[in-house]
Amino acid sequence: MTDWFPSVIQACYFAAALLFILGLKRMSSPRTARGGIGWAGVGMLLAVAATLFLPGLKHRELMLLALVLGTLAAWWSGRRVAMTAMPEMVALYNGMGGGAAAAIGGAELYGYASHVVHLLGGGTYAVAGYDPPSTAHLALALVGSLIGAVSFSGSLVAFGKLQGWLDRRFVFAGQRTVNALVLIAALAIGIWLVVGRLDATAITVFFVLSLALGVMMTLPIGGADMPVVISLYNALTGLAVAFEGFVLGNETMIIAGTVVGAAGTLLTQLMARAMNRSLGNVLFGSFGVASGEAK
Amino acid sequence: MLDGFLALYIFMLAAFTGYEVIARVPVILHTPLMSGSNFIHGIVVIGAMIALGRAESPLEITIGFVGVLLGAGNAVGGYVVTGRMLEMFRASREKRS
Numbered sequence: 001m002t003d004w005f006p007s008v009i010q011a012c013y014f015a016a017a018l019l020f021i022l023g024l025k026r027m028s029s030p031r032t033a034r035g036g037i038g039w040a041g042v043g044m045l046l047a048v049a050a051t052l053f054l055p056g057l058k059h060r061e062l063m064l065l066a067l068v069l070g071t072l073a074a075w076w077s078g079r080r081v082a083m084t085a086m087p088e089m090v091a092l093y094n095g096m097g098g099g100a101a102a103a104i105g106g107a108e109l110y111g112y113a114s115h116v117v118h119l120l121g122g123g124t125y126a127v128a129g130y131d132p133p134s135t136a137h138l139a140l141a142l143v144g145s146l147i148g149a150v151s152f153s154g155s156l157v158a159f160g161k162l163q164g165w166l167d168r169r170f171v172f173a174g175q176r177t178v179n180a181l182v183l184i185a186a187l188a189i190g191i192w193l194v195v196g197r198l199d200a201t202a203i204t205v206f207f208v209l210s211l212a213l214g215v216m217m218t219l220p221i222g223g224a225d226m227p228v229v230i231s232l233y234n235a236l237t238g239l240a241v242a243f244e245g246f247v248l249g250n251e252t253m254i255i256a257g258t259v260v261g262a263a264g265t266l267l268t269q270l271m272a273r274a275m276n277r278s279l280g281n282v283l284f285g286s287f288g289v290a291s292g293e294a295k
Numbered sequence: 296m297l298d299g300f301l302a303l304y305i306f307m308l309a310a311f312t313g314y315e316v317i318a319r320v321p322v323i324l325h326t327p328l329m330s331g332s333n334f335i336h337g338i339v340v341i342g343a344m345i346a347l348g349r350a351e352s353p354l355e356i357t358i359g360f361v362g363v364l365l366g367a368g369n370a371v372g373g374y375v376v377t378g379r380m381l382e383m384f385r386a387s388r389e390k391r392s
Protein backbone atom coordinates (compact mmCIF):
# COMPACT_ATOMS: atom_id res chain seq x y z
CA MET A 1 0.00 0.00 0.00
CA THR A 2 1.45 3.34 -0.99
CA ASP A 3 1.87 6.19 1.48
CA TRP A 4 -0.70 8.55 0.03
CA PHE A 5 -3.50 6.02 -0.08
CA PRO A 6 -4.75 6.34 3.54
CA SER A 7 -4.73 10.13 3.16
CA VAL A 8 -7.01 9.89 0.13
CA ILE A 9 -9.46 7.80 2.16
CA GLN A 10 -9.32 10.31 5.03
CA ALA A 11 -9.83 13.18 2.56
CA CYS A 12 -12.93 11.43 1.19
CA TYR A 13 -14.30 11.03 4.72
CA PHE A 14 -13.59 14.70 5.46
CA ALA A 15 -15.28 15.84 2.25
CA ALA A 16 -18.28 13.64 3.06
CA ALA A 17 -18.73 15.24 6.50
CA LEU A 18 -18.45 18.72 4.96
CA LEU A 19 -20.93 17.90 2.18
CA PHE A 20 -23.44 16.50 4.70
CA ILE A 21 -23.44 19.72 6.72
CA LEU A 22 -23.60 21.96 3.63
CA GLY A 23 -26.34 19.78 2.15
CA LEU A 24 -28.40 19.94 5.33
CA LYS A 25 -27.92 23.72 5.43
CA ARG A 26 -29.21 24.02 1.86
CA MET A 27 -32.15 21.72 2.59
CA SER A 28 -33.31 24.03 5.38
CA SER A 29 -34.04 26.92 3.01
CA PRO A 30 -36.82 26.75 0.37
CA ARG A 31 -34.72 28.26 -2.43
CA THR A 32 -31.80 25.89 -2.17
CA ALA A 33 -33.56 22.80 -0.81
CA ARG A 34 -33.47 20.75 -4.01
CA GLY A 35 -29.73 21.07 -4.44
CA GLY A 36 -29.05 20.14 -0.83
CA ILE A 37 -29.90 16.48 -1.19
CA GLY A 38 -27.56 16.27 -4.18
CA TRP A 39 -24.63 17.63 -2.14
CA ALA A 40 -25.31 15.13 0.62
CA GLY A 41 -25.65 12.37 -1.97
CA VAL A 42 -22.16 13.09 -3.36
CA GLY A 43 -20.84 12.95 0.20
CA MET A 44 -22.44 9.54 0.72
CA LEU A 45 -20.96 8.15 -2.52
CA LEU A 46 -17.49 9.40 -1.52
CA ALA A 47 -17.74 7.84 1.94
CA VAL A 48 -18.96 4.46 0.66
CA ALA A 49 -16.29 4.37 -2.08
CA ALA A 50 -13.58 5.23 0.45
CA THR A 51 -14.78 2.48 2.79
CA LEU A 52 -14.72 -0.12 -0.01
CA PHE A 53 -10.99 0.61 -0.39
CA LEU A 54 -10.26 0.77 3.35
CA PRO A 55 -7.23 -1.47 3.96
CA GLY A 56 -7.49 -4.55 6.14
CA LEU A 57 -11.17 -5.37 5.69
CA LYS A 58 -12.38 -8.87 4.89
CA HIS A 59 -15.55 -10.14 3.19
CA ARG A 60 -15.56 -7.46 0.50
CA GLU A 61 -17.64 -9.63 -1.84
CA LEU A 62 -20.36 -9.96 0.84
CA MET A 63 -20.14 -6.20 1.37
CA LEU A 64 -20.78 -5.52 -2.32
CA LEU A 65 -23.59 -8.08 -2.45
CA ALA A 66 -25.36 -6.49 0.55
CA LEU A 67 -24.84 -3.00 -0.90
CA VAL A 68 -26.33 -4.00 -4.26
CA LEU A 69 -29.29 -5.86 -2.73
CA GLY A 70 -30.09 -3.08 -0.26
CA THR A 71 -29.75 -0.42 -2.96
CA LEU A 72 -32.03 -2.24 -5.42
CA ALA A 73 -34.74 -2.94 -2.83
CA ALA A 74 -34.74 0.63 -1.47
CA TRP A 75 -34.56 2.24 -4.92
CA TRP A 76 -37.46 0.14 -6.15
CA SER A 77 -39.65 0.74 -3.09
CA GLY A 78 -38.80 4.45 -2.88
CA ARG A 79 -39.63 5.02 -6.54
CA ARG A 80 -42.95 3.26 -6.74
CA VAL A 81 -44.55 4.36 -3.47
CA ALA A 82 -47.33 6.97 -3.66
CA MET A 83 -46.51 10.52 -2.59
CA THR A 84 -49.11 10.28 0.18
CA ALA A 85 -47.20 7.37 1.72
CA MET A 86 -43.97 9.33 2.18
CA PRO A 87 -43.99 9.62 6.00
CA GLU A 88 -44.19 5.86 6.46
CA MET A 89 -41.37 5.35 3.96
CA VAL A 90 -39.24 7.75 6.01
CA ALA A 91 -40.14 5.64 9.06
CA LEU A 92 -39.18 2.43 7.23
CA TYR A 93 -35.80 3.72 6.00
CA ASN A 94 -35.10 5.33 9.35
CA GLY A 95 -35.82 2.01 11.05
CA MET A 96 -33.34 0.34 8.71
CA GLY A 97 -30.70 2.88 9.77
CA GLY A 98 -31.42 2.19 13.43
CA GLY A 99 -31.20 -1.54 12.74
CA ALA A 100 -27.86 -1.04 11.00
CA ALA A 101 -26.52 0.90 13.99
CA ALA A 102 -27.70 -1.87 16.33
CA ALA A 103 -26.11 -4.45 13.99
CA ILE A 104 -22.74 -2.65 14.22
CA GLY A 105 -23.02 -2.71 18.01
CA GLY A 106 -24.06 -6.37 17.93
CA ALA A 107 -21.22 -7.47 15.66
CA GLU A 108 -18.66 -5.59 17.78
CA LEU A 109 -20.08 -6.86 21.11
CA TYR A 110 -20.26 -10.51 20.04
CA GLY A 111 -16.75 -10.04 18.65
CA TYR A 112 -15.48 -8.72 21.99
CA ALA A 113 -17.25 -11.54 23.84
CA SER A 114 -15.63 -14.23 21.71
CA HIS A 115 -12.16 -12.83 22.48
CA VAL A 116 -12.51 -12.67 26.23
CA VAL A 117 -12.03 -15.74 28.41
CA HIS A 118 -13.72 -15.75 31.79
CA LEU A 119 -11.93 -17.37 34.69
CA LEU A 120 -13.85 -19.56 37.11
CA GLY A 121 -13.00 -17.51 40.17
CA GLY A 122 -14.06 -14.27 38.49
CA GLY A 123 -11.85 -11.96 36.48
CA THR A 124 -11.09 -12.14 32.79
CA TYR A 125 -8.19 -12.20 30.45
CA ALA A 126 -8.14 -11.46 26.75
CA VAL A 127 -7.04 -13.92 24.08
CA ALA A 128 -3.41 -13.41 23.10
CA GLY A 129 -2.90 -10.74 20.45
CA TYR A 130 -6.25 -9.18 21.16
CA ASP A 131 -6.60 -5.61 22.35
CA PRO A 132 -9.55 -5.59 24.77
CA PRO A 133 -12.07 -2.74 24.39
CA SER A 134 -12.02 0.11 26.90
CA THR A 135 -14.95 0.64 29.25
CA ALA A 136 -15.99 3.69 27.20
CA HIS A 137 -16.03 1.63 24.00
CA LEU A 138 -18.16 -1.08 25.56
CA ALA A 139 -20.56 1.41 27.12
CA LEU A 140 -20.99 3.41 23.91
CA ALA A 141 -21.43 0.24 21.82
CA LEU A 142 -24.20 -0.81 24.23
CA VAL A 143 -25.93 2.58 24.40
CA GLY A 144 -25.75 2.92 20.61
CA SER A 145 -27.20 -0.57 20.24
CA LEU A 146 -30.01 0.16 22.69
CA ILE A 147 -30.98 3.40 20.94
CA GLY A 148 -30.57 1.87 17.49
CA ALA A 149 -32.68 -1.18 18.34
CA VAL A 150 -35.44 0.98 19.90
CA SER A 151 -35.42 3.17 16.79
CA PHE A 152 -35.52 0.06 14.57
CA SER A 153 -38.49 -1.70 16.15
CA GLY A 154 -40.26 1.57 17.00
CA SER A 155 -39.99 2.83 13.43
CA LEU A 156 -41.27 -0.47 12.05
CA VAL A 157 -44.33 -0.23 14.32
CA ALA A 158 -44.83 3.37 13.15
CA PHE A 159 -44.57 2.16 9.56
CA GLY A 160 -47.13 -0.59 10.23
CA LYS A 161 -49.51 1.87 11.87
CA LEU A 162 -49.35 4.34 8.98
CA GLN A 163 -49.82 1.49 6.51
CA GLY A 164 -52.98 0.56 8.40
CA TRP A 165 -51.69 -2.88 9.41
CA LEU A 166 -51.84 -1.98 13.11
CA ASP A 167 -54.74 0.43 13.17
CA ARG A 168 -55.77 -0.11 16.77
CA ARG A 169 -54.03 1.69 19.57
CA PHE A 170 -52.72 -0.85 22.00
CA VAL A 171 -53.22 0.47 25.52
CA PHE A 172 -53.36 -1.28 28.88
CA ALA A 173 -53.22 -0.16 32.48
CA GLY A 174 -49.74 0.31 33.88
CA GLN A 175 -48.18 0.39 30.44
CA ARG A 176 -45.74 3.13 31.32
CA THR A 177 -44.58 1.20 34.38
CA VAL A 178 -43.99 -1.92 32.26
CA ASN A 179 -42.03 0.13 29.69
CA ALA A 180 -39.95 1.68 32.46
CA LEU A 181 -39.22 -1.78 33.88
CA VAL A 182 -38.12 -3.08 30.47
CA LEU A 183 -35.81 -0.08 30.09
CA ILE A 184 -34.38 -0.57 33.57
CA ALA A 185 -33.82 -4.28 32.89
CA ALA A 186 -32.00 -3.50 29.61
CA LEU A 187 -29.83 -0.89 31.35
CA ALA A 188 -29.07 -3.28 34.22
CA ILE A 189 -27.92 -5.99 31.80
CA GLY A 190 -25.90 -3.37 29.93
CA ILE A 191 -24.14 -2.27 33.11
CA TRP A 192 -23.48 -5.89 34.02
CA LEU A 193 -21.97 -6.48 30.57
CA VAL A 194 -19.59 -3.56 31.12
CA VAL A 195 -18.54 -4.12 34.73
CA GLY A 196 -19.39 -7.81 35.15
CA ARG A 197 -18.78 -10.30 32.40
CA LEU A 198 -19.15 -9.96 28.66
CA ASP A 199 -21.39 -12.90 27.94
CA ALA A 200 -22.97 -13.74 24.56
CA THR A 201 -26.30 -14.86 26.07
CA ALA A 202 -26.62 -11.65 28.07
CA ILE A 203 -25.89 -9.65 24.90
CA THR A 204 -28.75 -11.46 23.17
CA VAL A 205 -31.15 -10.76 26.06
CA PHE A 206 -30.06 -7.12 25.98
CA PHE A 207 -31.00 -6.85 22.30
CA VAL A 208 -34.34 -8.62 22.77
CA LEU A 209 -35.27 -6.21 25.58
CA SER A 210 -34.20 -3.19 23.51
CA LEU A 211 -36.29 -4.31 20.54
CA ALA A 212 -39.29 -4.99 22.80
CA LEU A 213 -38.98 -1.51 24.30
CA GLY A 214 -39.22 0.14 20.87
CA VAL A 215 -42.38 -1.83 20.04
CA MET A 216 -44.04 -1.12 23.38
CA MET A 217 -43.18 2.59 23.32
CA THR A 218 -44.76 3.05 19.89
CA LEU A 219 -47.86 0.85 20.12
CA PRO A 220 -49.95 3.22 22.29
CA ILE A 221 -49.30 6.27 20.10
CA GLY A 222 -52.01 7.28 17.65
CA GLY A 223 -51.60 7.70 13.89
CA ALA A 224 -51.97 11.49 13.87
CA ASP A 225 -48.94 11.87 16.15
CA MET A 226 -46.78 9.55 14.07
CA PRO A 227 -44.82 12.23 12.12
CA VAL A 228 -43.53 13.65 15.41
CA VAL A 229 -42.64 10.17 16.66
CA ILE A 230 -40.88 9.32 13.38
CA SER A 231 -38.89 12.54 13.68
CA LEU A 232 -37.92 11.56 17.23
CA TYR A 233 -36.74 8.11 16.08
CA ASN A 234 -34.86 9.85 13.27
CA ALA A 235 -32.95 11.90 15.85
CA LEU A 236 -32.36 8.77 17.95
CA THR A 237 -30.93 6.88 14.97
CA GLY A 238 -28.56 9.80 14.37
CA LEU A 239 -27.39 9.54 17.96
CA ALA A 240 -26.95 5.77 17.70
CA VAL A 241 -24.89 6.24 14.52
CA ALA A 242 -22.68 8.77 16.33
CA PHE A 243 -22.06 6.34 19.22
CA GLU A 244 -21.24 3.44 16.92
CA GLY A 245 -18.99 5.85 14.99
CA PHE A 246 -17.01 6.36 18.18
CA VAL A 247 -16.79 2.58 18.69
CA LEU A 248 -15.38 2.15 15.17
CA GLY A 249 -13.21 5.29 15.41
CA ASN A 250 -14.90 6.86 12.37
CA GLU A 251 -15.13 10.65 12.62
CA THR A 252 -17.53 11.06 9.70
CA MET A 253 -20.08 8.81 11.42
CA ILE A 254 -19.70 10.79 14.65
CA ILE A 255 -20.19 14.12 12.86
CA ALA A 256 -23.06 13.07 10.57
CA GLY A 257 -24.81 11.16 13.36
CA THR A 258 -24.49 13.98 15.90
CA VAL A 259 -25.60 16.64 13.40
CA VAL A 260 -28.70 14.57 12.63
CA GLY A 261 -29.25 13.85 16.32
CA ALA A 262 -29.22 17.56 17.21
CA ALA A 263 -31.08 18.76 14.11
CA GLY A 264 -33.62 15.96 14.50
CA THR A 265 -34.25 16.80 18.16
CA LEU A 266 -34.88 20.45 17.27
CA LEU A 267 -37.05 19.40 14.32
CA THR A 268 -39.09 17.11 16.57
CA GLN A 269 -39.77 19.99 18.94
CA LEU A 270 -40.70 22.29 16.05
CA MET A 271 -43.09 19.69 14.61
CA ALA A 272 -44.73 19.09 17.98
CA ARG A 273 -45.09 22.84 18.47
CA ALA A 274 -46.64 23.22 14.99
CA MET A 275 -49.29 20.73 16.15
CA ASN A 276 -49.79 22.65 19.40
CA ARG A 277 -48.53 19.68 21.37
CA SER A 278 -45.57 19.18 23.63
CA LEU A 279 -43.27 16.24 23.00
CA GLY A 280 -44.09 14.74 26.39
CA ASN A 281 -47.75 14.98 25.54
CA VAL A 282 -47.22 13.06 22.28
CA LEU A 283 -45.14 10.33 23.89
CA PHE A 284 -46.91 9.82 27.18
CA GLY A 285 -50.26 11.55 26.83
CA SER A 286 -51.83 8.84 24.73
CA PHE A 287 -54.26 7.69 27.39
CA GLY A 288 -56.71 10.51 26.90
CA VAL A 289 -58.62 10.75 23.63
CA ALA A 290 -57.06 13.32 21.33
CA SER A 291 -58.84 14.59 18.25
CA GLY A 292 -57.80 13.10 14.96
CA GLU A 293 -56.53 9.88 16.48
CA ALA A 294 -59.61 7.80 15.79
CA LYS A 295 -58.03 6.45 12.61
CA MET B 296 -8.18 4.49 18.07
CA LEU B 297 -9.88 7.83 18.51
CA ASP B 298 -8.89 9.77 21.61
CA GLY B 299 -11.80 10.05 24.04
CA PHE B 300 -11.70 13.80 24.58
CA LEU B 301 -11.13 14.53 20.91
CA ALA B 302 -14.31 12.55 20.17
CA LEU B 303 -16.12 14.53 22.87
CA TYR B 304 -15.05 17.83 21.24
CA ILE B 305 -16.22 16.60 17.83
CA PHE B 306 -19.52 15.53 19.42
CA MET B 307 -20.06 18.94 21.04
CA LEU B 308 -19.23 20.98 17.93
CA ALA B 309 -21.32 18.75 15.66
CA ALA B 310 -24.29 19.01 18.03
CA PHE B 311 -24.20 22.83 17.89
CA THR B 312 -23.77 22.68 14.12
CA GLY B 313 -26.81 20.46 13.68
CA TYR B 314 -28.88 22.70 15.90
CA GLU B 315 -27.84 25.96 14.24
CA VAL B 316 -28.06 24.70 10.67
CA ILE B 317 -31.80 24.13 10.84
CA ALA B 318 -32.69 26.73 13.46
CA ARG B 319 -34.80 28.88 11.11
CA VAL B 320 -36.51 26.26 8.96
CA PRO B 321 -40.02 27.11 7.65
CA VAL B 322 -42.88 24.74 8.53
CA ILE B 323 -43.36 23.51 4.94
CA LEU B 324 -39.83 22.11 4.98
CA HIS B 325 -40.27 20.08 8.18
CA THR B 326 -41.07 16.78 6.49
CA PRO B 327 -38.50 17.06 3.64
CA LEU B 328 -35.86 18.03 6.20
CA MET B 329 -36.76 15.06 8.38
CA SER B 330 -36.37 12.89 5.30
CA GLY B 331 -33.11 14.59 4.34
CA SER B 332 -31.58 14.10 7.76
CA ASN B 333 -32.83 10.51 7.61
CA PHE B 334 -30.72 10.15 4.46
CA ILE B 335 -27.66 11.66 6.16
CA HIS B 336 -27.64 9.14 8.99
CA GLY B 337 -27.57 6.54 6.21
CA ILE B 338 -23.80 7.04 6.67
CA VAL B 339 -24.31 4.15 9.11
CA VAL B 340 -23.79 1.94 6.04
CA ILE B 341 -20.04 2.59 6.11
CA GLY B 342 -19.94 1.58 9.77
CA ALA B 343 -21.76 -1.63 8.92
CA MET B 344 -19.26 -2.24 6.11
CA ILE B 345 -16.38 -1.82 8.58
CA ALA B 346 -18.12 -4.14 11.08
CA LEU B 347 -18.65 -6.76 8.36
CA GLY B 348 -15.05 -6.34 7.22
CA ARG B 349 -13.81 -7.09 10.76
CA ALA B 350 -16.23 -9.95 11.45
CA GLU B 351 -14.79 -13.36 12.26
CA SER B 352 -17.45 -15.82 13.41
CA PRO B 353 -20.44 -16.76 11.19
CA LEU B 354 -22.71 -14.93 13.66
CA GLU B 355 -20.74 -11.69 13.32
CA ILE B 356 -20.65 -12.05 9.53
CA THR B 357 -24.42 -12.56 9.40
CA ILE B 358 -25.07 -9.54 11.65
CA GLY B 359 -22.64 -7.45 9.62
CA PHE B 360 -24.24 -8.52 6.33
CA VAL B 361 -27.73 -7.61 7.60
CA GLY B 362 -26.29 -4.32 8.87
CA VAL B 363 -24.90 -3.38 5.44
CA LEU B 364 -28.19 -4.41 3.82
CA LEU B 365 -30.19 -2.22 6.22
CA GLY B 366 -27.72 0.66 6.03
CA ALA B 367 -27.78 0.66 2.22
CA GLY B 368 -31.58 0.64 2.40
CA ASN B 369 -31.49 3.65 4.74
CA ALA B 370 -29.15 5.66 2.50
CA VAL B 371 -30.68 4.84 -0.88
CA GLY B 372 -34.30 4.91 0.28
CA GLY B 373 -33.72 8.16 2.14
CA TYR B 374 -32.17 9.72 -0.95
CA VAL B 375 -34.94 8.63 -3.34
CA VAL B 376 -37.77 9.70 -1.03
CA THR B 377 -36.17 13.06 -0.17
CA GLY B 378 -35.51 13.76 -3.85
CA ARG B 379 -39.12 13.04 -4.74
CA MET B 380 -40.43 15.25 -1.92
CA LEU B 381 -38.24 18.19 -2.89
CA GLU B 382 -39.16 17.77 -6.55
CA MET B 383 -42.84 18.02 -5.71
CA PHE B 384 -42.03 21.00 -3.53
CA ARG B 385 -40.46 22.87 -6.43
CA ALA B 386 -43.29 22.01 -8.84
CA SER B 387 -45.96 23.32 -6.49
CA ARG B 388 -43.99 26.50 -5.79
CA GLU B 389 -43.55 27.25 -9.49
CA LYS B 390 -47.24 26.77 -10.13
CA ARG B 391 -48.10 29.21 -7.38
CA SER B 392 -45.73 31.94 -8.49
